Every structure is written in structure tokens, then in C-alpha cells.
Amino acid sequence: MSKRRFSSGWTALHIYGAAFLIFLYAPLALITVYSFNSNALNMAVWTGFTFDWYRTLFGMQPAGAAFDAAFTENPDRLLGVLRNSLIVALSASAISTVIGTATALATARYDFIGKRIYQALLFMPMIMPDIVLGIALLIFFVGVGFKLSLATIIIGHCTFLSSYVYIIVAARLAGMDNTLEVASADLGAGPVTTFRRVTLPLIMPGVIGGFLLAFIISLDDVVITYFIAGVDTQTLPLFILAMVRRGIRPQINALAVLLIMFSFVVASAGLYFRSRRN
Amino acid sequence: MAEGGTISSQRRKALFVLLTPITLLLGAFFLIPLGIMVVYSFLEPGLYGGVVWSFYPYNYGRIFGWPLGGGEEFEPLYIQIILNSLYYAALTVIVTLVVCYPVAFWVSRMGPMAKNIVLFAITLPFFANLLVRIYAWLLLLRPTGAVNTALMSLGLIDQPLNMIFTEFAVIVGLVYVLTPFMFLPIYASVERLDWSLVQASQDLGATPFQTFRRVILPLTAPGIAGGCVIVFIPALGNFIVPSFLGGSKVQMTGNVIERQFLQARNWPFGSTLAMIVMASVLLLVLAYTLWMRRAANNERLAGAGHV
Numbered sequence: 001m002s003k004r005r006f007s008s009g010w011t012a013l014h015i016y017g018a019a020f021l022i023f024l025y026a027p028l029a030l031i032t033v034y035s036f037n038s039n040a041l042n043m044a045v046w047t048g049f050t051f052d053w054y055r056t057l058f059g060m061q062p063a064g065a066a067f068d069a070a071f072t073e074n075p076d077r078l079l080g081v082l083r084n085s086l087i088v089a090l091s092a093s094a095i096s097t098v099i100g101t102a103t104a105l106a107t108a109r110y111d112f113i114g115k116r117i118y119q120a121l122l123f124m125p126m127i128m129p130d131i132v133l134g135i136a137l138l139i140f141f142v143g144v145g146f147k148l149s150l151a152t153i154i155i156g157h158c159t160f161l162s163s164y165v166y167i168i169v170a171a172r173l174a175g176m177d178n179t180l181e182v183a184s185a186d187l188g189a190g191p192v193t194t195f196r197r198v199t200l201p202l203i204m205p206g207v208i209g210g211f212l213l214a215f216i217i218s219l220d221d222v223v224i225t226y227f228i229a230g231v232d233t234q235t236l237p238l239f240i241l242a243m244v245r246r247g248i249r250p251q252i253n254a255l256a257v258l259l260i261m262f263s264f265v266v267a268s269a270g271l272y273f274r275s276r277r278n
Numbered sequence: 279m280a281e282g283g284t285i286s287s288q289r290r291k292a293l294f295v296l297l298t299p300i301t302l303l304l305g306a307f308f309l310i311p312l313g314i315m316v317v318y319s320f321l322e323p324g325l326y327g328g329v330v331w332s333f334y335p336y337n338y339g340r341i342f343g344w345p346l347g348g349g350e351e352f353e354p355l356y357i358q359i360i361l362n363s364l365y366y367a368a369l370t371v372i373v374t375l376v377v378c379y380p381v382a383f384w385v386s387r388m389g390p391m392a393k394n395i396v397l398f399a400i401t402l403p404f405f406a407n408l409l410v411r412i413y414a415w416l417l418l419l420r421p422t423g424a425v426n427t428a429l430m431s432l433g434l435i436d437q438p439l440n441m442i443f444t445e446f447a448v449i450v451g452l453v454y455v456l457t458p459f460m461f462l463p464i465y466a467s468v469e470r471l472d473w474s475l476v477q478a479s480q481d482l483g484a485t486p487f488q489t490f491r492r493v494i495l496p497l498t499a500p501g502i503a504g505g506c507v508i509v510f511i512p513a514l515g516n517f518i519v520p521s522f523l524g525g526s527k528v529q530m531t532g533n534v535i536e537r538q539f540l541q542a543r544n545w546p547f548g549s550t551l552a553m554i555v556m557a558s559v560l561l562l563v564l565a566y567t568l569w570m571r572r573a574a575n576n577e578r579l580a581g582a583g584h585v
Contacts, residue, residue, distance in 0.1 A: 010387075017384035020377065021396075024403050027414030027454070030424055034417065043417065044427035099299040106296035110289065118297070125308055127508070127563055129515025131532045132315070132552045133308075135539055139318055139549065140311035159308045162300060191292045213405075220407045222518060227539065240409050244522070248416070256410040267405035271398065 028260060035253035043250065053254035078239070078255075085219055085236040087150055092157035093214035099158070100165025100214075101207055105199070108173035109181075122167075125160040133160065134227035141228060148230025156228045157218045164217060165210035168274055172206030205276040212270030216263050312556075318549040322348060327543030337550035356534070360554060363530040366445070366520075367513035370452040371506045374460035377453065378505070381461060382468040397465070404458040412522045415451050416442065419523070443525035451519040456512060460505040467501025500573065507566045515555050531555055 034043045038050035052062040059075030103122065107115055125133065137156045138148075146152055180202070184194040200207075222237040229238060236259065243252050322334035336350040341360070343352040385396050403411070418424045421438040429435045441447055471494065479489040517532025524530070531551055538548030 013380060013384045013387075016380055017396075020381045020384075021399060023377075023454075024400065024457070027411065027418060028403065028406060030417060031410065031414050042422055042427075044422060044424050099303055102296040103300040106293055110293045110296075112293055112297075118300070121304055122300070125304070127511055127559065128312075129511055129532075129555055129559060131515045131517055131535055132312075132556045132559075135535060135545075135548060135552050136311035136315040137307065138539065139314050139545060140307070143314060155307055158303060162303060166300075191288060216405050220405070222408050237407060237409050240407070240413075244409070244413055244416070252413065253417075256407070256413060260406045260410060263405045263407060264402060267402060268398075271401060 031253050031260075032257050035250070035257045037250070040250060043248075043253070053250040054258075057251050057254050081234050081236055081239040084150060084233060088153050088157065088225075088235060089215050089219040092154045092161055092218045093211050095154070096158050096161035096165050096214050097207060097211040100162040100210060101169050101203070103162070103166050104169035104173055105195075108170055109178065122163050124163075126163045126167075128160075130221075130223035131227075134224040137224065138227045148228055149233055152228045152230070153225055153233065153235065156224050157221060160224070161214040161218055165207075165214050168210035168213065169203060169206045172203050176202060205273045209270050209272075209274030209276075212266055212273065216266045216270065219266075220259075220263060315549045315552060318546050319553045321546045323544045323546045327545065329546055334546065337547050340547065341550065341554070356551070359529050359534055360531055360551075362528075363514055363532075364558070366448060366452065366530060367510050369449055370456060370513040371460075371509050373449065373453045374457050374509050375464075375502065375506065378457060378461040378464050379502075382465040382501075385465060386468045386471070400461055401458060408455060408518060409522075411455055412451050412519055415447065415454060416522055419447050419450070442523065443527045445524075445528055447523040448520050448528045448530075451523040452513050452516060455519060456509045459508045459512070463504035463508065464498065464501040467498045467504075471497050500570065503566060503569065507562060510562060511559050514558060 033046075035053055036049050036051070037043055037046055038052065039045050039047040050063070056062050057075075057078065103118070106112075107119060133156075137152070137159075141148060141152050180198050181194055184198045185191075189197065220237060221235075222241065225235050225238060226241070229235065234242070240252065240255060240259075243249070243255075318329065319337055320333055320335060322330040322332055323337075324330045334348055335345050336348040338344075339346040340350040340353055341356045343354075346352060381400075385393055385400075388396065416423075419441040420426075421440070421442070423442070425441065426435075426438040430438065475493055475497070476489060479493045480486075484492065515532050516530060517536050520528050520530045520533055521536075524533075531554070535548050535551045535555070538544050538551065542548075
């Protein structure tokens with residue numbers, strides 16, 4: 001009924017919504033097109049299709065004829081950076097998944113004094129502007145005498161990733177009653193057995209979803225990493241930042257496209273698990 | 279699960295095991311670092327990036343003009359930059375709100391299949407790397423960028439428009455990056471909207487504007503408020519967007535903080551600026567929490583009135 005009354009505006013709304021989606025995706029599509037454009041001087045003018053920017057990114061010889069050799073990247077450097085990023089993202093998201101899930105179980109299944117304080121505290125790292133958390137961690141690590149390294153980046157990421165995992169797992173626990181857990185306990189299973197055999201399988205989609213989203217947020221983090229990475233440690237986003245600051249070159253497009261594709265695949269899997277019902 | 283009124287010692291032990299990791303993590307690596315930052319903002323900057331351990335409130339004096347001492351002078355530039363940042367963040371909130379609000383209605387009226395696909399499509403860009411998304415706008419807006427090239431080849435302009443390194447570019451960048459944060463809370467409240475109330479309003483002869491103003495807007499207010507808060511916060515502290523798209527012309531507080539830490543190496547002064555950002559954020563979140571609590575109370579009272 002009300003739908004019909006609004007139908008005059010419905011077409012306009014469709015156009016508006018489509019324009020919104022174009023706004024979201026056009027810039028990403030643009031980089032993708034640029035990354036295959038052989039024009040090294042002006043990306044905005046199409047001169048032909050090439051894989052050269054991807055090839056030179058990995059140290060391969062460009063296939064194109066007219067090519068400035070200075071554009072070739074050092075592949076070892078990129079692989080080292082990629083390795084750093086994966087170590088950080090895997091460790092930080094694994095640790096955060098354990099901590100976030102444990103916290104979610106505590107607030108969902110137990111009553112304790114200070115529960116609301118914990119719940120409020122868990123929101124704090126997510127609402128704190130990145131730059132504030134980044135410099136606070138920098139002052140702390142330097143003050144305590146921690147050498148800035150991959151380890152400090154992993155710790156820094158855990159502080160905010162745990163909250164993301166907590167929220168995803170807590171949401172799953174909230175939508176689930178505890179009948180099966182009670183039954184398991186009544187049948188004589190200890191808390192560990194009940195957790196392993198009953199609770200964990202039930203919350204598994206939330207845990208996997210939380211892990212994947214934490215992984216991709218860690219992999220993409222720029223600001224906090226920027227402050228606590230130290231001078232000789234670089235992650236992929238910091239590598240891209242340094243590339244862009246040296247000047248815009250076509251290889252940046254190629255690397256950006258690879259990173260977007262990877263993020264989209266992992267994030268899609270994460271969103272799928274998060275929304276999956278039993 | 280509730281075994282009478284008392285908590286068994288086994289359960290207490292389990293709770294302890296579950297809560298210890300998060301307590302240590304957030305205690306040691308979140309609360310203590312922020313506490314040290316607060317202390318740093320009251321310390322005297324030493325030579326070569328160090329600090330002198332004496333009470334030194336003059337970092338604040340340098341920004342606000344009071345208290346002054348220790349050779350610090352009032353530099354009105356910083357208040358200007360802070361106010362500019364607040365203005366850019368507010369403008370970002372308004373633009374994202376205006377952009378996202380109709381989209382939320384568009385999505386909420388779809389069939390379940392289309393709805394899931396579009397929601398997924400709107401959420402996904404959030405996971406594309408932040409730098410890459412901002413870099414894309416650098417490619418779009420610079421003088422030899424896509425927009426200028428397109429407009430010039432169409433003959434609409436002779437000279438490239440000066441878009442990069444302007445306030446416009448910074449706002450566009452912030453809006454682009456933060457749009458998902460505004461969309462999701464608004465969508466959640468639009469999705470819960472009770473359309474029978476809208477219909478009732480129309481049946482009682484309200485104009486579409488009255489229906490919007492008196493029914494739809496108040497019912498979706500919680501989502502609007504939530505979206506505004508979580509867009510404002512990252513916009514205020516941002517430094518990647520202004521450093522890419524604002525160049526040296528458009529400065530935000532985040533850029534100044536970054537320079538104090540990594541170039542000027544005046545950590546106390548950088549901490550002071552970060553304190554101002556943090557205080558603004560906490561005030562905003564506090565106001566939002568109080569407002570939400572009052573709204574919830576009003577609803578409860580209204581509910582009691584019906585009985």
C-alpha cells in the first residue's frame with residue numbers, strides 16, 4: 001500500500017542508488033583500467049593493453065618496446081614487504097580471534113561485576129582515532145624500550161582487532177540460546193568439553209568470519225602501522241605509501257589492483273561466514 | 279546454566295581464564311599508552327626529540343594562549359587548524375548523510391535477494407585498502423587526471439580545473455572513504471522502520487513533507503546519530519586523506535600531529551594536539567550515549583503511558 005504511494009519517486013530512487021554504486025566503484029575500476037594501459041606518460045590516455053606494469057612489479061622484463069628501465073621494481077624488496085604483511089596479519093588476527101572470542105564468551109555466558117565497564121572498554125579501541133592510538137603506542141613502545149619491529153606492529157594491531165572479533169562473535173552468541181550448553185553440562189561434560197564439542201561448533205561461522213575480517217583489516221592498516229613500524233620494517237600499505245610519495249607510476253596501479261582483488265576475496269569470505277545461519 | 283544463586287568455583291575459574299587475555303591486552307597496550315600520552319602532553323620537550331620530566335602546561339598555552347611560559351608563544355595557527363578540522367569533519371558528516379539517507383530507503387524496499395547483493399556491494403569497498411582508495415582520487419582529480427582529461431576532450435573546459443590540493447578534494451576523499459560508516463547505521467534504522475506509521479500519517483492527511491518531518495525522521499534518528507558519530511571521529515583525526523589530496527595547502531590536525539612526531543620530534547606538543555582530538559571524540563561519544571539513553575527512557579515512559 002505505502003509502497004504504491006511512493007512509486008512515483010521509486011524510479012528516481014533507482015537512478016540515485018545506481019549512481020551511488022557507480023560512485024563507490026568507479027575509482028576502483030579506474031585504477032584497474034589504468035593498470036593495463038601501456039601509456040607510461042599519461043595514464044588518462046589509453047594507448048593499448050599491456051601486462052608490463054604487473055611484470056615489472058615482479059622484476060620481469062617488460063614486453064613492450066618503448067619502456068623506461070628505471071620503472072622496474074626490485075622484486076626481492078616487494079616479496080619481503082609482502083612476507084612482513086602476511087606475518088603481521090596472520091599473527092595479529094589469530095591472536096585477536098582467540099582473545100576476542102574468549103571475551104565474547106565471558107560477556108555472553110557469565111554475569112560478573114564490571115561487565116558493562118568491559119563492554120564499554122571494548123568499544124574504545126574502535127572509536128579512538130587511529131592517529132591517537134598510533135602515537136600513544138609509539139610513545140609507549142619507545143618509552144618502555146621495545147624495539148619497533150614486526151612484534152610491535154602485531155601487538156598494536158591486536159589492540160583494535162580484538163574488539164572487531166569480539167563484536168562479531170558476541171553478535172552470534174546473542175542470537176543463540178544456551179539450551180545445548182546446559183544439556184551438555186547436565187550430561188556431565190566439563191566446561192572444556194562443552195566448549196569444544198558444543199559451543200565452538202555453534203559459534204564457528206562467527207569465529208571464522210571475525211578472523212577473516214580481522215585479517216583483512218590488519219593487512220590494510222596504514223595509520224597505526226605507520227607510527228609503530230620503525231625505520232627498517234615495512235608492510236605492504238607502507239610500501240605503497242612510499243611509492244606514491246616518490247611519484248605516481250603505473251606500477252602502483254598494478255600493485256593496488258592486486259591488493260584490492262585479494263582484499264575483496266578475503267572480505268567476501270569473511271562477510272559470508274559472519275552472516276551464515278545454522 | 280544458572281546453578282542457583284551462587285557461582286561455582288569452576289565457573290569463576292573459567293571466567294578468569296576468559297577475561298585475563300583481554301584485560302592484559304587492553305590494560306598494557308591501550309590504557310597505559312593513552313595514559314602515558316596524557317602525561318607527555320604535560321612534559322617539556324627536550325633536545326633531540328626527548329622529554330624533560332617536569333610539569334609543563336605550556337604546550338597547551340602554545341595552542342590556546344594560556345598558560346604561557348617556558349619560552350612557548352601563542353600560535354593562533356593551531357586553533358585555526360583545529361577549527362578547520364572540525365569544520366571538514368562536520369562537512370563530511372553532512373555530505374555522507376545526505377548521500378546515504380536516500381540510498382538506505384532504496385535498499386530497504388528491495389526484495390531479499392537484491393537487498394543482500396546490494397548490501398554486500400556497498401560494504402565491500404570498505405575492505406579495499408584505504409591508501410588505494412584515496413590514491414584513486416588523486417588519479418581522478420589531478421590536472422592530468424581522468425576528470426580533467428574527460429572534460430577537456432569533451433570541449434567543456436580549455437584549462438584543467440584546479441581540483442587537487444583543495445578543500446574540495448579533501449572533502450571528496452573523506453566522504454568516499456567514510457561513506458560505508460554512515461550507510462550501515464542509517465540502513466539499520468530504516469530497515470526497522472514501521473511503515474504502518476507512515477501510512478497512518480498519510481491517511482490522517484499529512485503532506486509527504488509532514489510525514490517525513492514528524493514520522494520518518496524521528497524514527498530513523500538513532501541511525502542518523504550513530505552514523506554521524508562514527509563518521510565524524512575518523513574524519514577528525516584523519517591525516518592520510520589531507521596529505522594525499524590536500525597537499526601542503528589543506529592541513530588537518532592529524533597532519534600537524536604526524537609532523538610533530540616524525541619530523542619536528544616535539545612529542546609533548548604532538549601529544550597535546552592528540553589530546554585535543556581525543557577529548558573531542560570522547561565528548562562526542564559521551565553526548566551520543568547520554569542522548570541515546572534519554573531517547574530509550576522516553577520510549578519506555580511512552581510505552582508505560584499506553585498501558
